[in-house]
Amino acid sequence: MAKTLTMRDTTDREKASWLTLKMREAMEAWLFISPTLAGFLIFFVGPLIAVAWYSLTEWNLLTQQATFVGLDNYEDALFRNPDFWHVVRNSVIFAVGLVPLNMALALSLALPLSGRFPGVVIFRTVFFAPVVTSAVAWAIVWKFLLQGEAGFINQILAQIGIDGPNWLREPNWAMAAVIVTRVIKMVGLNMILYIAALQAIPRDYEAAARLEGASGWQIFRWITWPLLGPTTLVIMVITTIGSFKVFDHIYQMTGGGPENGTLVLAFYIYQQGFQFFDVGYASALAMIMFVIVMILTLFQLVLRRRDT
Amino acid sequence: MSVSLTRRRIRLLNRACWTIALCVVAIPFVFPFLWMVSSGFKSAAEIFGSPSLVPREWQWRNFIDVFNYQPFARQYFNSLYIAVTVTTLTLLVSSLAGYALARMRFAGAALIALFLMSALMVPEEVTIIPNFFMMRWAGLVDTHWPLILLPTFGPQGIMATFLMRQYFLALPKELEDAGKMDGLSRLGVWWRIALPMSRPALAAVAIITFLNSWNLFLEPLIFVSSLQKFTLPLALSNFTDPYGMPLWHLQLAATSLAVVPILIVYLIAQRQIIESFALSGVKG
Amino acid sequence: MTSLSLSNIKKNFGKVEVIRGVDLSVDDGEFVVFVGPSGCGKSTLLRMISGLEDISSGVLRIGGRTVNETPPARRGVAMVFQSYALYPHLNVRDNMGFGLKVRKVPTEERARRINDAARTLKLEPLLDRYPRELSGGQRQRVAIGRAIVGDPEVFLFDEPLSNLDAELRVHMRSELASLHKRLGSTMIYVTHDQIEAMTLADKIVVLRDGLVEQVGTPRDLYERPGNLFVAQFIGSPKMNILPFGSVAKALPGSPGRASHVGMRPEDLTLTDPGSGLVSGRVLLSEYTGASSLLHVELPGGEVFLVAYDGPSIEPDTLLGLTIAPDRLHFFDSDGRRTQ
Numbered sequence: 065m066a067k068t069l070t071m072r073d074t075t076d077r078e079k080a081s082w083l084t085l086k087m088r089e090a091m092e093a094w095l096f097i098s099p100t101l102a103g104f105l106i107f108f109v110g111p112l113i114a115v116a117w118y119s120l121t122e123w124n125l126l127t128q129q130a131t132f133v134g135l136d137n138y139e140d141a142l143f144r145n146p147d148f149w150h151v152v153r154n155s156v157i158f159a160v161g162l163v164p165l166n167m168a169l170a171l172s173l174a175l176p177l178s179g180r181f182p183g184v185v186i187f188r189t190v191f192f193a194p195v196v197t198s199a200v201a202w203a204i205v206w207k208f209l210l211q212g213e214a215g216f217i218n219q220i221l222a223q224i225g226i227d228g229p230n231w232l233r234e235p236n237w238a239m240a241a242v243i244v245t246r247v248i249k250m251v252g253l254n255m256i257l258y259i260a261a262l263q264a265i266p267r268d269y270e271a272a273a274r275l276e277g278a279s280g281w282q283i284f285r286w287i288t289w290p291l292l293g294p295t296t297l298v299i300m301v302i303t304t305i306g307s308f309k310v311f312d313h314i315y316q317m318t319g320g321g322p323e324n325g326t327l328v329l330a331f332y333i334y335q336q337g338f339q340f341f342d343v344g345y346a347s348a349l350a351m352i353m354f355v356i357v358m359i360l361t362l363f364q365l366v367l368r369r370r371d372t
Numbered sequence: 373m374s375v376s377l378t379r380r381r382i383r384l385l386n387r388a389c390w391t392i393a394l395c396v397v398a399i400p401f402v403f404p405f406l407w408m409v410s411s412g413f414k415s416a417a418e419i420f421g422s423p424s425l426v427p428r429e430w431q432w433r434n435f436i437d438v439f440n441y442q443p444f445a446r447q448y449f450n451s452l453y454i455a456v457t458v459t460t461l462t463l464l465v466s467s468l469a470g471y472a473l474a475r476m477r478f479a480g481a482a483l484i485a486l487f488l489m490s491a492l493m494v495p496e497e498v499t500i501i502p503n504f505f506m507m508r509w510a511g512l513v514d515t516h517w518p519l520i521l522l523p524t525f526g527p528q529g530i531m532a533t534f535l536m537r538q539y540f541l542a543l544p545k546e547l548e549d550a551g552k553m554d555g556l557s558r559l560g561v562w563w564r565i566a567l568p569m570s571r572p573a574l575a576a577v578a579i580i581t582f583l584n585s586w587n588l589f590l591e592p593l594i595f596v597s598s599l600q601k602f603t604l605p606l607a608l609s610n611f612t613d614p615y616g617m618p619l620w621h622l623q624l625a626a627t628s629l630a631v632v633p634i635l636i637v638y639l640i641a642q643r644q645i646i647e648s649f650a651l652s653g654v655k656g
Numbered sequence: 657m658t659s660l661s662l663s664n665i666k667k668n669f670g671k672v673e674v675i676r677g678v679d680l681s682v683d684d685g686e687f688v689v690f691v692g693p694s695g696c697g698k699s700t701l702l703r704m705i706s707g708l709e710d711i712s713s714g715v716l717r718i719g720g721r722t723v724n725e726t727p728p729a730r731r732g733v734a735m736v737f738q739s740y741a742l743y744p745h746l747n748v749r750d751n752m753g754f755g756l757k758v759r760k761v762p763t764e765e766r767a768r769r770i771n772d773a774a775r776t777l778k779l780e781p782l783l784d785r786y787p788r789e790l791s792g793g794q795r796q797r798v799a800i801g802r803a804i805v806g807d808p809e810v811f812l813f814d815e816p817l818s819n820l821d822a823e824l825r826v827h828m829r830s831e832l833a834s835l836h837k838r839l840g841s842t843m844i845y846v847t848h849d850q851i852e853a854m855t856l857a858d859k860i861v862v863l864r865d866g867l868v869e870q871v872g873t874p875r876d877l878y879e880r881p882g883n884l885f886v887a888q889f890i891g892s893p894k895m896n897i898l899p900f901g902s903v904a905k906a907l908p909g910s911p912g913r914a915s916h917v918g919m920r921p922e923d924l925t926l927t928d929p930g931s932g933l934v935s936g937r938v939l940l941s942e943y944t945g946a947s948s949l950l951h952v953e954l955p956g957g958e959v960f961l962v963a964y965d966g967p968s969i970e971p972d973t974l975l976g977l978t979i980a981p982d983r984l985h986f987f988d989s990d991g992r993r994t995q
Binding site: 086089090092093094096097099100101103104106107108110111112114115118173176177181183185187188189190191192193194195196197198199200201202204205206207208209211214215216219220248253256257259260302305308309311312315316329330333334337338343346347350351353354357358360361 | 387390391394397398400401402404405407408411420423465466468469471472473476477478479481484487488490491493494495496497498499500501502503504505506521522524525526529530533558559562583586587589590593594604605608609618620623624627630631634635638639642643645646649650653
């Protein structure tokens, strides 16, 4: 039997080959991931560092030169420029209006639509349709519907004797209109996430609760709702972050107006950076937005970890 | 017997109530589409006239004027080819990276995953200013390159990477081992075994990426300035008279042209499309 | 002639050493079974031979070549997986021919080899079906067919029968045995099922915690287990073990170094209480048809298993147990066999 293989003559070669096998796998992996990684560094990490730097400078349009001004842009935003707090207020109102409305509607639609009955697919299709539609198109149509006197909505209201406001020309109504039309556009997404979560709940729970005499509301309150907890959390954070990103919808529907009544953070960044060319200030705003989003993301991660 | 009958009746009544309620809620979801198409057929004069869904006079001319007002066909094509390019690139790049993250052992894999994950949630607005200067420096402003590169490698592409990774992780590993035993290289295993088995994930990535590119607005607004290079959303917002007031009949006709084909595809493949969004939402 | 040899093979995942130095040589045409409890490293060892896991240190030779650094497909081995791993998007013919196609074997040659393998395994009527259209046993045969067409030097089986139901498993076991006889190739087979190991193997390798406990023929392992672990792992029901002290008086002339003594349930016979080697009280009698398995509690509290073939015995019956002296197994304080 060949138990006594001559090990000596192969040992050195083996050492080297052990490296090659592992290194080959690692090398291939790096090759596979390199396009993503390169793109990530060029289009995300680099710009993130750049925007942090820009935010500390004053950008001169004529000479195209940046001068270091320290935290001046941040001080501008936080203490000197009243627009900033107005914009923050608008963003918060937008989020506080949109998120609960969106989630409540999503869950109310998901509860009946997670079941099986004739027509359920049609309803799901209908409620989801705006999600696949471009925000610009959606905003164009709604802007049209919400025109002052001649708009369709106001004509209908007039028929039942209500004198509708000029929706998009009055700051408060404009904000309400943007929120509601945005909810209608995006609620389908959260609805299907809720439907998926509801369908993942084993039917046995409900059956067991029914046998114990629980009513429909009790089942929802004590079984379904707690089991939806993780989904609710994820939806809440995604929707909140999404609400800070909204740009196209507002750009098309109100252009941030009237009287800056719908000027939210994402729009403000665009306005300062690309309309007024105040690069330093816009960059500071971008950094503030980055920090807000990171806090929300971490908040979600912490809550999720605590859950598990 | 009678008890069970009453029960059934209650259930039916219950269901009828639900259905009616859902129908009422559905109005603001459906009506804008109908009104959009109907108004697209109305004349400039009639458009603010009677609130009738059926135009008094069908203005087919609107759909010709749309193409005369600006190079709408060209803009339509731009959107189409950009979306197809972004989708193809994203499928390729994200499935390669997703495969490496799911299946290959290399130092730093966990760190890279964490790194990439951190970018998932960050809005484009945060990095758009430096990206603009970079594109200008590279001479790519007023070209379609930014509209292809940024979505492919931005948060959307990273989301696709993680979606693919999740899917690859759930595939039976022994199949890939069998492929290796059969003599496939890593690239071969990826292309001939992992990818063919990942059709649902690839479809989800394709659908979401395509729609995202098709509907992209901020990037075209910032990077593209000549009419010939506009994409659809930009073109749609551009139907105004010399005073900046919207030319509603043309705008709505053009919007119908942009939205209806997508809606038709959506209606045909609604199950697949909705599932794709559910898949990406749950995983992301 | 040696077909495959392992010298001081080791494997670690990070700091954890899962294979801790294995030496083994396998002769041409031998059927070797790796057996051991889960987590013993048997599958890892097989995957290291196949090349799917890299080898941390040691030398692996197949057919005289050192293959540590050779990619799986060029080692001259073929593998049958636990889940069969048939490509769902290819039919049976293409599944079997896939490896040949990748290796650029000409079409006619490929078809010939597929047909030969299909004939051997009676797969001819199934060649155009897809895996999802096959039963478990048929999939199993296709997986074997895929291994055969490559004409490998060594076949590797990773728990190939564990997904089959009991009846089919027995059937496939005998098919595998006859296949081995027909092909005469070297086969390495991993299982946790010691019956499979006993019935199939020319040579069994018992592994525990990444080390080889014993290598030998099934008869060797059963009749002369090298240590307490093997003694208890091979054979069903398990061998009974007693501290040597409790029976030393009754066993004059037994090896003095022994610290444990082992008795197989099927070697024990019943006598009157008080006589025999040990006595005890019946706790439970499990009737299985062909025989009964008695659970007998000894005065020290140990429970002995006894295979018994006779009229039924009520619980609480007192009885004595005896055994032929040459059927006793002695182990020293390290658990190693003495004698």
